[in-house]
Structures are given as structure tokens and as C-alpha cells.
């Protein structure tokens with residue numbers, strides 16, 4: 001009987017030890033998995049993000065300019081309304097990422113920033129106030145999202161003169177009525193040239 005008890009205890013010890021060992025192994029693997037993305041990989045992801053932003057911006061601009069030329073701003077609003085989300089979706093699909101535009105003052109509520117984006121947008125305003133140029137302003141980080149890692153990237157969008165037709169403080173009445181009809185919760189008016197209109201935003205899944 002006592003021998004059996006001893007055996008039982010040994011067996012138990014072994015179990016506990018194994019359990020501890022297992023925990024250590026799990027912790028180590030976890031540490032490796034959540035480890036920092038290497039500098040080279042970060043550079044690569046930033047470079048690819050810049051290219052995706054460029055592709056998105058170029059397509060959008062050509063749609064916008066084309067519509068402005070052929071039918072003026074009221075037609076261009078319709079194009080922006082239809083095409084902006086479509087182009088974003090196409091570029092996102094091509095990459096397997098999520099790409100969009102966001103702002104502290106949105107026109108389309110679908111573009112509202114999440115908590116992380118809002119922090120970055122506020123930081124961009126701070127950086128601008130400190131004299132940094134908006135043109136090259138960007139930010140990236142590896143962020144935990146529901147237990148999964150993501151590489152997130154944002155690039156500031158400066159307000160140019162042409163943007164004021166629809167985002168400025170002196171918008172033509174015809175444009176205003178079209179905007180009112182499509183975007184009853186429009187906040188994206190009253191911008192001045194050089195302001196940060198918003199930002200391109202990208203999420204790349206890492207896990």
C-alpha cells in the first residue's frame with residue numbers, strides 16, 4: 001500500500017512538472033510569436049503601404065478631376081460618393097488588407113476613425129502645430145486587435161485648394177444641397193487650405 005502511494009505521488013509530481021514545463025514552453029512560444037516585427041519587415045510594410053496609398057489616391061484623383069471637368073462639383077460629389085468606397089475596396093482586395101480614408105471630421109460616417117486612428121489623427125494635428133509638414137506625415141505601429149496582431153499605417157491628407165469646393169467654408173449653394181441630401185451628418189466642411197483633411201489608413205493582418 002505505501003509503495004503504491006509513493007508511486008502515485010511520483011506520478012503526480014511528474015504531472016505537475018510537465019505542466020510547469022509546458023507552461024514555460026507556451027510562454028516562450030507566445031513571446032516569440034508576439035515579438036517585434038523586424039526593422040527590415042517594418043520598412044517593407046511601410047514601403048508597400050505608401051504604394052497602396054499612392055494607387056488609391058491616384059485613382060480617386062483621376063475620377064474626381066474627370067467628373068469635375070465634365071459635370072462640375074455636383075457631379076463630382078456623386079462620383080466621390082460611389083467611387084471612393086469602390087476604389088478602397090478594390091485596392092484592399094488586391095492586397096488582402098483593409099484600406100480606407102478617415103478624419104476627425106467625417107463626411108461619410110462609415111469613415112469615422114476607431115480609437116487607434118483617432119489618437120493618430122490627434123497626434124498628426126499636434127505634429128503640424130509643431131511645424132512639421134503635412135505632406136509626408138505618416139505613422140505606423142504593430143497593434144493588438146482582439147488577440148491578433150496587425151500592422152497599421154496612416155498617412156495624413158493635406159487640404160488643397162480644389163478640396164475647398166466641397167470641404168471649405170464657402171461652398172456653392174447647389175453643392176451644399178447635394179451634400180445635405182447625401183450626407184445629413186456631414187462634418188467635413190469649413191476646412192482651410194493646408195489643414196489636415198484626414199488620413200489614409202491601412203490595416204495589415206500579421207497572424
Ligand code: HEC
Pocket residue numbers: 073074076077078080081082084085101102103105106107108109111157158159160162163164165166167188197198199
Ligand atoms: C466634388 C466634391 C469634393 C471634392 C472637390 C473633394 N471631396 Fe473629399 N469628399 C467628398 C465626398 C462626397 C466624400 C464622401 C465620400 C464617401 O461617401 O465615402 C468625401 C470624403 C473625403 C474624405 C474621407 C473622409 C470623410 O470625410 O468621409 C477625405 C479624406 C476627403 N474627402 C479628402 C478630400 C481632399 C483632400 C480633397 C481635395 C484633393 C477632396 N476631398 C475634394 C467630396 C469632395
